Amino acid sequence: MRLTLVAALCAATVPAGVCAQSGSSPPWIRLAGEAIPVLTGTNAVPGGAATAEARLVQPVLMVQAGALADRVRLDAMADLEGWTIPNGELTAGAYGEGFYDRRHPHTYVHELMVTLPDVLRDLGGPAGLALAAGKGFAPFGTDDPMGRPPMLYPVNHHLSQLLERAVAVAALRTARDHVTIEGGLFNGDEPEYPSEWPNWTRFGDSWSVRLTVAPAAGLEWQGSRAHVHSPEHRPGAGTDAEKWSTSLRWERGPRYGLLEWAQTSEAGGLYVFHTLLAEGAWRIGRHRPYLRLERTERPEEQRVSDDEFRSARPHLDNSIVGATRWSIGTIGYGYGAPVAAGRLTVQPTIEAAIARVARVGGGLFDPAVFYGRRTLYSISFGVRIDWGMAGHRMGHYAGAPMPPGMAMPGMEHQVSEAR
Amino acid sequence: MTRRQMPFLFLLAGVACHKDAVAPPPPPTCSQTSLLDTVPIAPNYGIHDMFVRDGIAFVFAWNSGVLIYDVGNGVKGGLPLCPVLISSLVTSASGISGGPAVHNGWWFWNPNTNEKKYLFIGQEGPAIGGIGVGSAGLIHVVDVSDLSNPHEVAYFHKAGTDSTGTHNFWMDEQKQILYAAYYNGGVVALDVSATLSGDLSSRLIDSLRIGGKGNTYTWGVHLYNGSLYAIDMLSGLWQLNANSGALSIAGGGNNESARYSSDCWVFGGYAYSGTWDWIRRTSQSGAMLKVWQLGGTGAPAPVDSIITPSISAVSDVEVSSNGKVVMFSAEGGTNSGLYFYSLTNPAHPTFLAYYPVSAGLHTATFGYINGNVYAFAARNPGSPALMIWDVTSLVQ
Numbered sequence: 001m002r003l004t005l006v007a008a009l010c011a012a013t014v015p016a017g018v019c020a021q022s023g024s025s026p027p028w029i030r031l032a033g034e035a036i037p038v039l040t041g042t043n044a045v046p047g048g049a050a051t052a053e054a055r056l057v058q059p060v061l062m063v064q065a066g067a068l069a070d071r072v073r074l075d076a077m078a079d080l081e082g083w084t085i086p087n088g089e090l091t092a093g094a095y096g097e098g099f100y101d102r103r104h105p106h107t108y109v110h111e112l113m114v115t116l117p118d119v120l121r122d123l124g125g126p127a128g129l130a131l132a133a134g135k136g137f138a139p140f141g142t143d144d145p146m147g148r149p150p151m152l153y154p155v156n157h158h159l160s161q162l163l164e165r166a167v168a169v170a171a172l173r174t175a176r177d178h179v180t181i182e183g184g185l186f187n188g189d190e191p192e193y194p195s196e197w198p199n200w201t202r203f204g205d206s207w208s209v210r211l212t213v214a215p216a217a218g219l220e221w222q223g224s225r226a227h228v229h230s231p232e233h234r235p236g237a238g239t240d241a242e243k244w245s246t247s248l249r250w251e252r253g254p255r256y257g258l259l260e261w262a263q264t265s266e267a268g269g270l271y272v273f274h275t276l277l278a279e280g281a282w283r284i285g286r287h288r289p290y291l292r293l294e295r296t297e298r299p300e301e302q303r304v305s306d307d308e309f310r311s312a313r314p315h316l317d318n319s320i321v322g323a324t325r326w327s328i329g330t331i332g333y334g335y336g337a338p339v340a341a342g343r344l345t346v347q348p349t350i351e352a353a354i355a356r357v358a359r360v361g362g363g364l365f366d367p368a369v370f371y372g373r374r375t376l377y378s379i380s381f382g383v384r385i386d387w388g389m390a391g392h393r394m395g396h397y398a399g400a401p402m403p404p405g406m407a408m409p410g411m412e413h414q415v416s417e418a419r
Numbered sequence: 420m421t422r423r424q425m426p427f428l429f430l431l432a433g434v435a436c437h438k439d440a441v442a443p444p445p446p447p448t449c450s451q452t453s454l455l456d457t458v459p460i461a462p463n464y465g466i467h468d469m470f471v472r473d474g475i476a477f478v479f480a481w482n483s484g485v486l487i488y489d490v491g492n493g494v495k496g497g498l499p500l501c502p503v504l505i506s507s508l509v510t511s512a513s514g515i516s517g518g519p520a521v522h523n524g525w526w527f528w529n530p531n532t533n534e535k536k537y538l539f540i541g542q543e544g545p546a547i548g549g550i551g552v553g554s555a556g557l558i559h560v561v562d563v564s565d566l567s568n569p570h571e572v573a574y575f576h577k578a579g580t581d582s583t584g585t586h587n588f589w590m591d592e593q594k595q596i597l598y599a600a601y602y603n604g605g606v607v608a609l610d611v612s613a614t615l616s617g618d619l620s621s622r623l624i625d626s627l628r629i630g631g632k633g634n635t636y637t638w639g640v641h642l643y644n645g646s647l648y649a650i651d652m653l654s655g656l657w658q659l660n661a662n663s664g665a666l667s668i669a670g671g672g673n674n675e676s677a678r679y680s681s682d683c684w685v686f687g688g689y690a691y692s693g694t695w696d697w698i699r700r701t702s703q704s705g706a707m708l709k710v711w712q713l714g715g716t717g718a719p720a721p722v723d724s725i726i727t728p729s730i731s732a733v734s735d736v737e738v739s740s741n742g743k744v745v746m747f748s749a750e751g752g753t754n755s756g757l758y759f760y761s762l763t764n765p766a767h768p769t770f771l772a773y774y775p776v777s778a779g780l781h782t783a784t785f786g787y788i789n790g791n792v793y794a795f796a797a798r799n800p801g802s803p804a805l806m807i808w809d810v811t812s813l814v815q
Contacts (some may be wrong), residue, residue, distance in 0.1 A: 302697030305752035363549030
């Protein structure tokens with residue numbers, strides 16, 4: 001919380017243009033931020049009703065800094081969703097951390113990582129070694145949905161990323177970063193509420209590895225594997241999750257594409273959930289259409305009587321009452337425009353999704369009973385307000401520093417940086 | 420409205436549009452219950468059930484195993500006001516994913532031998548395929564002839580083409596038969612006479628999937644007046660013939676389709692069953708205590724029901740030994756806690772008392788100790804605990 005206040009104070013007092021990023025000797029600091037006021041209407045609501053809500057989502061403030069000739073770097077991000085969406089964001093199919101069909105708020109300290117980006121730099125060898133530690137992403141899976149074109153999260157967030165953990169990462173990369181292999185140790189428990197820190201006593205009970213190959217500019221393949229101990233029971237009495245992920249990512253000029261597959265196996269293989277996702281965006285001047293196709297299986301858990309968007313947390317032992325498969329098509333369009341002398345990019349966006357929900361296997365959960373229908377829709381209108389969030393692919397601490405001006409996929413904005 | 424104004428409009432709308440559901444007012448509380456003690460249990464998931472007999476409380480605490488407390492027996496100077504731990508034992512995981520998962524138990528007092536040697540423990544493994552579909556877990560037998568040195572001596576695993584696992588027990592102590600609810604496996608009758616050692620699979624007398632395959636997920640059993648009553652989450656309340664362990668259907672069944680059933684207790688010609696509404700079976704809200712009258716043949720027929728709003732389950736039901744009060748635990752909502760209803764008219768219980776417990780209570784049972792009546796209850800995580808109330812004035 002204190003970090004949040006410090007970041008907010010800094011953001012208020014330091015003009016973005018003054019904040020500097022540099023790969024050279026002087027220490028540097030760079031501030032950035034983002035927020036999306038969004039209005040969403042959907043019928044993915046327990047009981048068969050439809051509802052609409054306006055919320056401020058993804059309000060984040062980011063600090064990046066470097067010192068000692070860039071031998072030490074800091075990546076910090078404060079996320080204020082605990083204040084703006086304490087009951088989550090209406091998102092058809094989203095689940096995790098005790099929420100269903102509402103994407104959960106992230107923790108206030110979303111990321112706080114110290115990185116030694118090139119430990120072997122002075123040796124002049126062909127390979128690079130990076131070390132990073134703090135609170136952040138385990139090296140697993142694909143980029144966080146916050147940094148991708150659609151406004152609303154996909155269903156597969158908890159199958160495809162591991163975040164907000166106390167993590168230590170080591171990464172070895174070849175010259176020109178063609179091949180990077182990362183290994184991480186972290187705590188398995190996921191957060192239960194926004195102000196919660198990782199359970200430090202569990203640090204090291206889970207691990208992940210990720211191999212990334214970048215054979216050509218803009219093209220990237222990754223394969224990941226993770227073992228996560230008791231992710232949904234903080235003291236550690238829950239069952240383990242075995243996770244796999246592979247993806248192909250392409251970003252060049254105005255075009256962006258991602259194809260990913262992931263699987264999570266829980267309780268020794270008793271429950272297995274898969275996801276297949278493809279998304280793409282194309283920037284044409286200020287116009288940015290995008291598309292996402294997803295097919296993801298999710299566990300269905302016991303719901304709380306007073307709020308059927310919520311599952312029982314902490315768990316009461318057996319809580320899975322079935323599984324569903326969500327087949328969702330999402331289409332969106334954004335129009336990006338620089339404002340405030342280019343320091344901000346404002347991008348009004350409209351996004352629509354249609355989902356088909358099916359039971360997987362048996363179980364008590366029947367979507368036709370729970371939602372009153374099997375075909376669901378969601379439509380959102382929001383304004384992505386971006387202040388220099390370019391160049392930060394969260395969860396990639398170990399690679400070479402991001403090239404200045406690198407944009408979030410498919411987005412057009414100016415980076416608030418200066419040397 | 421200009422483009423510049425739009426973000427501010429959304430901000431204002433975000434503040435203004437959130438609308439919380441209005442919860443019904445909680446039931447009135449009653450001072451006739453007095454909380455004596457709260458004994459924290461390690462959050463290893465926590466505490467699931469208790470079995471109280473002769474001033475000894477067996478606390479079934481998931482992967483922390485079984486905890487044996489003196490709550491008035493005197494062997495360790497314990498009282499309901501101040502339970503004293505005698506010993507504990509973590510039973511074998513038996514290869515079940517999730518660990519020992521110690522869930523429930525029964526301390527067998529054998530009237531034929533006067534032995535108080537065996538404690539039967541139910542292991543509630545993962546619900547394979549989800550609740551209502553599959554299950555896993557064994558029955559573990561622990562020698563507690565020396566309460567300070569419990570040790571596991573035997574186990575029972577129900578073989579079959581599909582995985583099944585145990586839930587609540589009832590014993591015919593005179594006939595030395597353990598009846599176990601077995602979720603998708605239905606009901607199991609096990610010969611527990613003489614010395615128990617090693618694999619007890621040869622002791623299986625009978626088993627019965629009461630609702631048929633795909634319609635059976637049996638929560639509990641209760642022996643009453645020569646019949647075994649089995650409550651099934653999917654197919655409701657059944658009356659079974661249990662002639663020396665041979666199981667057959669006598670009556671009832673497929674008699675609760677609006678909700679999933681939970682626990683059951685039978686007394687004085689009536690049965691009282693709860694419902695499990697963590698996922699609604701239909702559009703009905705809250706959870707229910709259902710009252711059944713047992714006809715001349717013992718077949719159950721519904722006569723009344725009590726809906727408690729803002730809870731997700733009536734998770735455990737028990738009638739006091741004098742038949743004056745039915746108690747049930749409730750969890751999963753703002754009205755979670757412990758409820759007492761008078762059975763002055765056993766067909767139509769009337770509200771007596773409610774003790775709120777916001778985390779919810781998973782199970783509850785009466786303990787009769789030195790002339791007083793106590794309610795023992797299992798408080799849910801995050802701060803799981805054994806809670807003990809003196810309910811003497813309420814029950815007597």
